[in-house]
Amino acid sequence: MKRSRGRLDVRETERDHPDVAASLNARIAVVALIIVCQLWALTAALDAWLGGATDAVWWLLGFQILAFISALLISRASPRS
Amino acid sequence: MTQDSHARERLLDRIREDRLVTRRDYLRLLVTVSGGLLAGTAAVASGIFRGHGSGAAPPRKVANDIGTGESFAFSYPGDDDPAIGVRLEDGSLVAYSSVCTHLACAVLWIKESGDLECPCHDGLFDVRTGEVLAGPPPRPLPKIELEERSDGIYAVGVMT
Numbered sequence: 001m002k003r004s005r006g007r008l009d010v011r012e013t014e015r016d017h018p019d020v021a022a023s024l025n026a027r028i029a030v031v032a033l034i035i036v037c038q039l040w041a042l043t044a045a046l047d048a049w050l051g052g053a054t055d056a057v058w059w060l061l062g063f064q065i066l067a068f069i070s071a072l073l074i075s076r077a078s079p080r081s
Numbered sequence: 082m083t084q085d086s087h088a089r090e091r092l093l094d095r096i097r098e099d100r101l102v103t104r105r106d107y108l109r110l111l112v113t114v115s116g117g118l119l120a121g122t123a124a125v126a127s128g129i130f131r132g133h134g135s136g137a138a139p140p141r142k143v144a145n146d147i148g149t150g151e152s153f154a155f156s157y158p159g160d161d162d163p164a165i166g167v168r169l170e171d172g173s174l175v176a177y178s179s180v181c182t183h184l185a186c187a188v189l190w191i192k193e194s195g196d197l198e199c200p201c202h203d204g205l206f207d208v209r210t211g212e213v214l215a216g217p218p219p220r221p222l223p224k225i226e227l228e229e230r231s232d233g234i235y236a237v238g239v240m241t
Contacts, residue, residue: 024104031111038118045125050182051220057126064122071115075108 031071038067137239143227144234147174152190154179157225157236164225165190165197166234167208174229176236177211177222188222197222 041060048056124130138158147153147168157164157176166176167190177197179188186201196214197206204216211222224240 021104024108028104028108028111031108031115035111035115035118038115038122042118042122042125045122046130047219049125049128049130057122061122061126064119068112068115068119071112075112 027074027077030074034067034071034074038064041067138236140228140235140237142233143176143236147234150192152192155236158239163187164236166225166227166236167197169208174227174234175208175211176225176227177206178225178239179222181218182213182220182222183216183218 041063045057045060045064048054048060141157143155143157143164144153144166147166149168149170149172152165152167155164155166155176156162163179164176165179165188166174168174177188180186181188181199181201181204183199183202183204186199188197188199188204188206190208191198195208197208197211198204199206199216199218202217204218205214206212206218206222207214211224213219213221225236226238226240228235228237
């Protein structure tokens with residue numbers, strides 16, 4: 001069945017390049033790991049807040065900002081880099 | 082082409098379309114989740130989650146008098162902040178938020194054992210300090226300062 005060139009064609013091109021797929025897999029794994037750490041940080045921040053340890057909350061917020069920026073940069077990195 | 086083969090082709094098309102959720106889409110989704118977790122932590126830091134028994138309030142009369150070994154219930158600092166006060170054997174007065182720090186069940190004074198107990202999961206708190214003695218509560222009970230005045234007992238503040 002003939003398909004018009006469009007989104008599907010572009011995405012199937014990715015599948016033709018194992019190096020691109022491997023890069024994407026690796027980045028997904030790293031970002032997923034960052035998210036696990038962020039989940040821990042969120043629960044720790046809530047616990048610290050309810051326990052009155054506001055200093056710890058601000059440190060954890062800083063960690064969350066760094067983690068998000070890291071995830072963003074990793075996701076934006078060129079797959080061929 | 083028969084009707085069956087048309088249906089089969091449509092099904093195959095749908096399956097192919099499902100593949101359109103690519104690795105890049107997953108990556109974008111994960112970054113969005115990451116941003117959501119950041120927003121959640123920012124919300125915690127901004128103070129939108131208020132703990133039971135936290136905050137400040139003006140002094141409030143909470144009881145007239147209380148006998149040794151007896152307890153009384155009141156609300157402080159807000160009307161939605163249940164608290165419990167106890168007159169100890171040595172005559173001193175103590176008071177805490179009566180919301181368990183585990184899952185927010187009501188904390189009760191057990192005169193026989195001399196402890197504050199959360200019956201939901203057998204959490205025990207020291208009546209003199211509010212510290213956790215046993216069970217799953219992760220934090221001590223917020224302590225409320227009481228003052229005995231000529232016309233009764235007043236709650237005057239929350240100790241953090």
